[in-house]
Amino acid sequence: NAGVTQTPKFQVLKTGQSMTLQCAQDMNHNSMYWYRQDPGMGLRLIYYSASEGTTDKGEVPNGYNVSRLNKREFSLRLESAAPSQTSVYFCASSGRGGYGYTFGSGTRLTVV
Amino acid sequence: GENVEQHPSTLSVQEGDSAVIKCTYSDSASNYFPWYKQELGKRPQLIIDIRSNVGEKKDQRIAVTLNKTAKHFSLHITETQPEDSAVYFCAAPFGAGGTSYGKLTFGQGTILTVHP
Numbered sequence: 624n625a626g627v628t629q630t631p632k633f634q635v636l637k638t639g640q641s642m643t644l645q646c647a648q649d650m651n652h653n654s655m656y657w658y659r660q661d662p663g664m665g666l667r668l669i670y671y672s673a674s675e676g677t678t679d680k681g682e683v684p685n686g687y688n689v690s691r692l693n694k695r696e697f698s699l700r701l702e703s704a705a706p707s708q709t710s711v712y713f714c715a716s717s718g719r720g721g722y723g724y725t726f727g728s729g730t731r732l733t734v735v
Numbered sequence: 736g737e738n739v740e741q742h743p744s745t746l747s748v749q750e751g752d753s754a755v756i757k758c759t760y761s762d763s764a765s766n767y768f769p770w771y772k773q774e775l776g777k778r779p780q781l782i783i784d785i786r787s788n789v790g791e792k793k794d795q796r797i798a799v800t801l802n803k804t805a806k807h808f809s810l811h812i813t814e815t816q817p818e819d820s821a822v823y824f825c826a827a828p829f830g831a832g833g834t835s836y837g838k839l840t841f842g843q844g845t846i847l848t849v850h851p
Contacts, residue, residue, distance in 0.1 A: 654837045665741075665824060666779070666841040673837065681838065713778060721767060721828045721837035726778040 625649055629714050629727035636704040636734045644699040644730050646714030652725075654717045655697035656681075657689060659710040660729075666713065672697055704734045737762045737829030741842025748815050749850050756845045758825035759807040768808045769839070770799060771824045779824060783810070815849045822846050 627648045636642055648655065656671040668681030672691040686708060688700045697716075701708060714727040738761040748754050760768075766787035771779035785792045785799045785808065792799050796815075801808040812819055826839040 656838070658841075663843070665843040668838060668840070671838055682840075717837050719837065721839055722784075724769065724771075724781060724826075724837075724839060726780070728778050 627714055627716055627725050627727040629712075629730055631730060632728065633731050634733070636701075636732065638704060638706060638734060640704050641700065641702050642704065643701075644712055644714070644732075645696070646698065646727055647696045648714075648716040648725070649695065650716060650718075650723075650725065651694070652716035652718055652723070653694070654719075654721070655691065656715045656717070657687075657697070657699045658713045658715065659683065660713060661710050669699065669712075704732075706734045708732065709734045737765060737827050737840040739825060739827050739840050739842045741825050741845060743845060744843065745846045745848075747848045747850065750815060750817060752815055754810075754812045754815055754819070754847055754849075756810045756823055756825070756847070757807060758809070758827075758842050759805075760827040761806065762827065762829055763803075763806065765827045765829070767828055768799065768801060769826050770797075770810045771826065771841075773822045773824065773844075775821075782823075812847075815847075817849050817851050820847055820849045 630645045653674045657669040658666040670689040672678045675694045690698045712730045717724045741758045769784035772782045773779040796813050798811045822844045825842040829840045
């Protein structure tokens with residue numbers, strides 16, 4: 624039982640490049656989330672998907688897009704990376720009401 | 736949306752002492768309050784949570800208390816050990832209907848250091 628799996632673990636991008644962060648969960652959770660974590664800023668919600676087929680913006684959505692591919696998978700795309708997007712990105716999933724929030728191992732992204 | 740304030744930002748204790756971290760929230764509809772521990776370079780992991788129908792919950796050396804009237808909840812760690820050193824985050828749900836959509840707003844985190 625893997626829980627929440629994120630790929631890649633590390634990535635270095637040049638400004639203007641694009642990439643997709645992948646996330647998959649095997650806990651049969653309905654809801655999935657993408658957070659970014661910056662020093663001193665805690666965890667900030669980028670986008671979330673309350674259930675399969677729906678997505679919505681969180682606190683800091685600018686510069687990102689998401690796709691809820693099916694119940695298991697939720698991807699985050701950076702279309703044109705900027706240095707301000709250097710951060711650690713965490714995917715998470717939960718059951719109804721936010722119970723049992725489980726995080727993936729994170730992606731450390733550096734944009735140069 | 737929900738606003739969660741967490742204090743203190745850093746906490747240093749001696750091994751065996753108690754540690755208390757406090758969070759306040761703004762949305763009176765919130766009814767679920769989890770705490771997460773994040774070790775250096777690792778993912779946040781749920782350590783304890785409380786729902787609004789109880790005032791206190793304990794799990795061995797950790798406990799969480801909730802005061803819904805004052806809109807604050809606290810994490811208590813007793814008999815601290817060096818392996819308790821980590822960043823601790825509180826969280827509360829936000830959005831229409833409190834927990835309806837499951838989104839969590841996190842506090843800014845508390846760096847706990849336990850000195851041997």
